[in-house]
Amino acid sequence: MSRCREPKDCALLREDYLECLHHSKEKKRKISVKPVVKKNQGNVDHVTGDKIPKSFVFSREKLPGPLKQLQMDLRKLMLPYTALNLREKKRNNLRDFLNVSGPMGVTHFLILSKTETASYLRVARTPQGPTLTFKIHEYSTAQDVAQSQLRPRCPQDLFKNPPLIVLSGFGSGEQHLKLTTIMFQNIFPAIDINTKKRKISVKSVVKKNQGNVDHVTGDKIPKSFVFSRGKLPGPLKQLQMDLRKLMLPYTALNLREKKRNNLRDFLNVSGPMGVTHFLILSKTETAPYLRVARTPQGPTLIFKIHEYSTAQDVAQSQLRPRCPQDLFKNPPLIVLSGFGSGEQHLKLTTIMFQNIFPAIDINTVKLASCQRVVLLNYNKDTKLIDFRHYSIRLQPVGVSRRIRKFVQKHQVPDLRSLQDVSDFVTKAGYGSESEADDEAATVTLASDLGRVNRASTKSAVKLQEIGPRMTLQLIKVEEGLCSGSVIFSEYGIVGDKKKQEENQEEDEDNQDDDDDDLEKK
Incomplete structure (x- = not known):
C-alpha cells in the first residue's frame, strides 16, 4: 500500500x-x-428554503401542578420539532438555553412563568428576539378537555407531524397584530398545498366535514344536547330519555351529567362537537319546564309543561305498539300547524323548531328515510301547543293483512285449518283494514318502497303515535342563552310596564305645566 x-x-x-x-x-x-x-x-423547509423551526418549552420559576401539566401539553403540541423531555434545573438561566439552541437549530422559546396575580407566556425568537408576552386569563389542560368529552380521541401517531396554523381576526393592520401573525406563522413549518401528501390529507378532511353539512341549506347539520338542570323525578327522567331518542341520530343518546356540571360546561363542549341546540328540562314546585335554546348566544324559548306522557305510557295504551329498531336511523320530519297568526313570539317559535331538525328537499329525499314525524299544533284559544311524535307506515291498498305479512316476512303460513289455498287469500282481514281504503289517506308512490309498496300504485299512509306526548305553553322568550333581556312574556314584561308608567307620569307633568302657563297668561 x-x-x-x-x-x-x-x-x-x-x-x-x-x-x-x-x-x-x-x-x-x-x-x-x-x-x-x-x-x-431534512432540517431545511422545502417550501421556504429556510431551516425548519424548532422550539424549547420551559419555565423560569417554580410552577404549580396545573401549569406544569400545561407546559407538558405545549411540548406535545409543538411535536415533532421540540424537546419533549427537556430537563430543567434551578441553576439554569436563559443564557444556558440560548447556548444550546444554536447547535440544535432551535428558533423559538416558549417560556411559562407565574406571578402572584396571573400566569404569563412568553414567545421569543432566538437569538435576538423579538419577544411577545401574553397574559393567560384562562386555560384548560389536555386532560381537562378529554374529561369533558364523551369520546376523547388521541391516537399514538397524532404527533408525528407538525400541526397546521390558522389565524383569525388579526387583519386589522395594527403593528403589534402584524408582529403576532408573523411570529405564529413562523413557529410552525410552512406547507405547500401542491405537494402530493398535503393534497391527499386535505381531501380526506373535506370529505369528513361534508358529512356534517346539510346538502339542502349548505349550513352544518343541527345537533342537540338534551339534559336537565336540577334533580328530576322518575317520570321526567324517562321523558328526558324519550326526547333524546326523538332527536336521534344527531344527539348524544348516552350523555352523562354530573352534579358539578353547569351550563358553561355543556357550552364549552358544544362548539367542537357542532351542537347547535340545547333542550333543558327542569322542575319547580309548581310545574316542570322545557327550555329550547340556540347555541351559543340564544335565543331561549321557555315552555311550561302542562301535561306529558312518556313513550312507555303511549305504548301501553296501544293494542299493537310499533317501534322497529331502524326507526331512529334518520331524523324526523317536522310539521307545524296554527303558528301563522303573525305574532312575533310565534314566528320565533316556528323558526326555532324548523331549524332544530335538518331540512329536506322534496325533489331528492328518499321515501325510505321518512319514517317519523313530529307534529306541533298551536291552539289560539287556549295558547297551548300539542306536541306529538308519530311513526309513518305505508300499506298497499286492496291487499289483505295476511298477504302483506306473507310477502314481508317470507314465512310459510299455517294452512291446517283451511280447506284450500284460496281460503287463505280470500278470507277477510281485520276490521281496521277499512281505514286503509280511505281516499284521503292514500298516496301514489313515485318509487318502490320495500317489498310490498310499489311505484305508481296506491298506498295508505298510517301514523302511529310512539311518544313522547306533551302539552306546552310558551311563557317566556329570552334574548340570550338562558339569560339576557326578555323579548316576550306571557305574564307581561316588568320593564315595559315601568316604562309605560314613567311615560304616563311625564305626560301628566307636561299637561300640568301647560295648564299653569295658560292660567298665568
Whole structure:
C-alpha cells in the first residue's frame, strides 16, 4: 500500500496496479459520504428554503401542578420539532438555553412563568428576539378537555407531524397584530398545498366535514344536547330519555351529567362537537319546564309543561305498539300547524323548531328515510301547543293483512285449518283494514318502497303515535342563552310596564305645566 493520503499524490505510482486500485476505492468511499448532506437537508423547509423551526418549552420559576401539566401539553403540541423531555434545573438561566439552541437549530422559546396575580407566556425568537408576552386569563389542560368529552380521541401517531396554523381576526393592520401573525406563522413549518401528501390529507378532511353539512341549506347539520338542570323525578327522567331518542341520530343518546356540571360546561363542549341546540328540562314546585335554546348566544324559548306522557305510557295504551329498531336511523320530519297568526313570539317559535331538525328537499329525499314525524299544533284559544311524535307506515291498498305479512316476512303460513289455498287469500282481514281504503289517506308512490309498496300504485299512509306526548305553553322568550333581556312574556314584561308608567307620569307633568302657563297668561 502507498503511504500517500490523496490519490493526486500518487501520480508517480501509477504503474503500480494495486496502488491505483487502492486509491480508486478510497475515492469511491469519499464520494459515498454525500448522503450525509442529504440527511442534513431534512432540517431545511422545502417550501421556504429556510431551516425548519424548532422550539424549547420551559419555565423560569417554580410552577404549580396545573401549569406544569400545561407546559407538558405545549411540548406535545409543538411535536415533532421540540424537546419533549427537556430537563430543567434551578441553576439554569436563559443564557444556558440560548447556548444550546444554536447547535440544535432551535428558533423559538416558549417560556411559562407565574406571578402572584396571573400566569404569563412568553414567545421569543432566538437569538435576538423579538419577544411577545401574553397574559393567560384562562386555560384548560389536555386532560381537562378529554374529561369533558364523551369520546376523547388521541391516537399514538397524532404527533408525528407538525400541526397546521390558522389565524383569525388579526387583519386589522395594527403593528403589534402584524408582529403576532408573523411570529405564529413562523413557529410552525410552512406547507405547500401542491405537494402530493398535503393534497391527499386535505381531501380526506373535506370529505369528513361534508358529512356534517346539510346538502339542502349548505349550513352544518343541527345537533342537540338534551339534559336537565336540577334533580328530576322518575317520570321526567324517562321523558328526558324519550326526547333524546326523538332527536336521534344527531344527539348524544348516552350523555352523562354530573352534579358539578353547569351550563358553561355543556357550552364549552358544544362548539367542537357542532351542537347547535340545547333542550333543558327542569322542575319547580309548581310545574316542570322545557327550555329550547340556540347555541351559543340564544335565543331561549321557555315552555311550561302542562301535561306529558312518556313513550312507555303511549305504548301501553296501544293494542299493537310499533317501534322497529331502524326507526331512529334518520331524523324526523317536522310539521307545524296554527303558528301563522303573525305574532312575533310565534314566528320565533316556528323558526326555532324548523331549524332544530335538518331540512329536506322534496325533489331528492328518499321515501325510505321518512319514517317519523313530529307534529306541533298551536291552539289560539287556549295558547297551548300539542306536541306529538308519530311513526309513518305505508300499506298497499286492496291487499289483505295476511298477504302483506306473507310477502314481508317470507314465512310459510299455517294452512291446517283451511280447506284450500284460496281460503287463505280470500278470507277477510281485520276490521281496521277499512281505514286503509280511505281516499284521503292514500298516496301514489313515485318509487318502490320495500317489498310490498310499489311505484305508481296506491298506498295508505298510517301514523302511529310512539311518544313522547306533551302539552306546552310558551311563557317566556329570552334574548340570550338562558339569560339576557326578555323579548316576550306571557305574564307581561316588568320593564315595559315601568316604562309605560314613567311615560304616563311625564305626560301628566307636561299637561300640568301647560295648564299653569295658560292660567298665568
